[in-house]
Amino acid sequence: MFHAEETVSKVCTCGGGTMRPKFRYVEDSAKGQTGPHAGSAGFLASLVTYGNSTLRNKDILKDSRDADYARATFDKILMDTFGYLPE
Numbered sequence: 001m002f003h004a005e006e007t008v009s010k011v012c013t014c015g016g017g018t019m020r021p022k023f024r025y026v027e028d029s030a031k032g033q034t035g036p037h038a039g040s041a042g043f044l045a046s047l048v049t050y051g052n053s054t055l056r057n058k059d060i061l062k063d064s065r066d067a068d069y070a071r072a073t074f075d076k077i078l079m080d081t082f083g084y085l086p087e
Helices: 004-014 042-050 064-073 077-083
Strands: none
Touching: none
16 A cells, blocks of 8 residues: 555544554565565565556466456456556
């Protein structure tokens, strides 16, 4: 989330809660160091990659079966709207 503090504040307000006075970004990977997502990018690296529209979808579907499944299954209009329609 590029606007995490604002988003969390709105979610808290909507749910009847309040945010802590000091917002803190977690810079390390939220995925941890074990399991299938070990070594995933942290906040700053993700911001650089996903904040750039030309890099955002690079290598996102490395396995051609994933792209085939996405094309056959997902709502094409919705995927296109959010820029995820596989080539």
